[in-house]
Amino acid sequence: MEGVMTYCVGMLTENGMVLIADTRTNAGIDNISVFKKLHMLVENEERLIVVASAGSLSVTQNMLSSLEEGLPGDTPDAPLRTLHTVPTMFRAAQLVGEAVSAARRSIGMVLAGTTINAGVSMLLGGRIGDGPLKLYLIYDEGNFIECNPDAPFLQIGELKYGKPILDRTLTWDTQLDEAVKVGLISFDSTMRSNLSVGRPLDLIVVPSDRAKDVLHVRVGDDDAYFNMLSREWGRLLTEARDTIADPPFMLDPEGV
Amino acid sequence: MEGVMTYCVGMLTENGMVLIADTRTNAGIDNISVFKKLHMLVENEERLIVVASAGSLSVTQNMLSSLEEGLPGDTPDAPLRTLHTVPTMFRAAQLVGEAVSAARRSIGMVLAGTTINAGVSMLLGGRIGDGPLKLYLIYDEGNFIECNPDAPFLQIGELKYGKPILDRTLTWDTQLDEAVKVGLISFDSTMRSNLSVGRPLDLIVVPSDRAKDVLHVRVGDDDAYFNMLSREWGRLLTEARDTIADPPFMLDPEGV
Structure with missing residues (x-):
């Protein structure tokens, strides 16, 4: 297993974008280390491009390196194609897709068998x-x-544990600070069930309003806010459970 | 795909046991029907034995039939072994395990290739x-x-979506009516993410107190209580999210 356990979520609302990734990688049970999965590839006045990856580390690294060098143009004389020059995000997605596909083909051949x-x-x-x-x-x-x-989030990696909270509490008009909380709760749910997903977490927050700062945050192994959020969330879920009326069939006069 | 999509949960607390299973089965996208997955195999004054199954329908049916007929004894003259005669639940688990293993071997051979x-x-x-x-x-x-x-529940089938709520709100001392709510919320989370798990749901509730009734409940496609629970749960989750303090890094004086 080469870094297969990962969880990353991206949320896009009218108020901005939040990406969160864990940083744990493993090559077997005994070889666990911190590895960055959230990469700000371009960040300047004119463009901002960020990538999060799940799966093979070697394919990811190969893909990132080839993107940095630039992919060949249509003709031998054409300039290399990079994320610094693509005209739209759709073209950026095409370029990254091409780089992923090429890296996977070349490494897949080496790993065949x-x-x-x-x-x-x-x-x-x-x-x-x-x-x-x-x-x-x-x-x-x-x-x-x-x-x-209609579903303002995308997930990769170990995604099922953290999906219900996104399904229920994230909508297109959710405020950006609330979206960050939803993302962290989604990670908390995942980390409780899958020990190979763990802190530190990396966050990038991009407000739709260009006058506001783009935030780069690392939530550490013993981050006080995250610890509080995890504790409070457990307490609030139990409260919510208690608030809901009892099932009618449990109100049987025989008493249960 | 022969009935592979299923979710069943069993909860065991000091107050009793709750088993919940969905009833949907499919052999391809167009062939979806209702099929019972929760079976009360023995229910009398002296013993109560219930089984829920996920996976191959033919293996399950073969296994249930052979349990009903009885498995051969140690010698040709020994009486057949059934769930009506095993002396403990541990022996019942061994007998069911044996029947599962035998059914799987015989059907696995037919399906080889x-x-x-x-x-x-x-x-x-x-x-x-x-x-x-x-x-x-x-x-x-x-x-x-x-x-x-320490973890008073067991799940089979499509279990990840519905696990976080069990992890956070079910403990050994949870009341039985609260456990039923937790189980239904766990199904609600699963059904929103996986369309192949669906109502009707079958429930069996067995209070630890033998003076209280064992309940058999079917929660139908348009069950008013379940609809209310699903709606309320979504609302309460959003409330809980709002209740948690904002992340400190989102309180930046620049304002986000």
Whole structure:
């Protein structure tokens, strides 16, 4: 197993975008270390492009390096294609998809016949020029889907434990600070059930309002806010459970 | 796919046992029907034995039929072994494990070379004589684990979506009516994320107190209580989210 256990979530609302990734990687039970999975690839006045990855580390690293070098143009004389020059986020998703597909093919060949999985999936978010914030999920064949307001989040990796809270409490008009809380609760749910997903967590928060700062945050192993959120969430869930009326069949006069 | 999508949960607290199973089965997208997965195999003054199954329908049905007929004794003259005669729940789990393993072997041979999965897993709960309530998860090799007070629930099938609520709000001292609510919320979380798990749901509630009735309940497609619980749960989760203090890094004086 080469870094297969990961959880990343991207949320896109009218108020901005939040990406959160864990940082744990493992090559077997005894070899667990911290590895960055959330990468700000471009951040300047004109464009912001961030990527989160789940799956094979070697495919991810190969893909990131080839994106940095630039992919070949259509003709030998054409300039290399990079995320610094693509005109739209859709073109950025195509370029990353192409890089993922190429990295997977070349490493997949090396790994053929082994049981090592060369699969990878990515979240790609950002904005270019005057365009709106966009968020994509890129599969390892290089194809991709775009986040939409009806389900304003995308997840990769170990995603099932943390999905119900997103389904129930994140909507297109959710405030950005509330979206951050939902994302952290989604991680808390995942980390309780899957020990291979763990803190530190990396967050990037991009407000839709360009006058506001883009935030880069690392939530550490003993982060006081996260500890409080986890504790409070457990307490509030039990309170919520108690608030709901008892099932009518449990109100049987025989008493249960 | 032969009935692979299922969710069943068993909860065992000091106050009693609750088993809940969905009833949907599918053989392809167009062939969805209702099929009972929760079976009360023995229910009399002296013993109560209930089974829930996930996985191959044919293995399950074969296994249930052979349990009903009785498994051969140690010698040709020995009486057949059935759930009506085993002296303890531990022996019941061994007998069911044996029946699962035999059914799987015989059907697995028939299916060898096809892509049809003959896998199955079962929850087995109940009590015999003066013994306490017991709950087991039986794997398809026939081995099994027992529910314990530190994690007073066991799940089979599509279990990840519905696990966080169990992790956070079910403990050994939870009241039985609250446990039923937790189980229904766990199903609600699962059904929102996986369309192949659906109502009707079957419930069996067994109070530890033998003076109280054992309940058999079917929660139908348009059950008013379940609809209310689902709606209220969504509202209460959003309230709980709002109640938690904002992340300190979102309180930046720049304002987000």
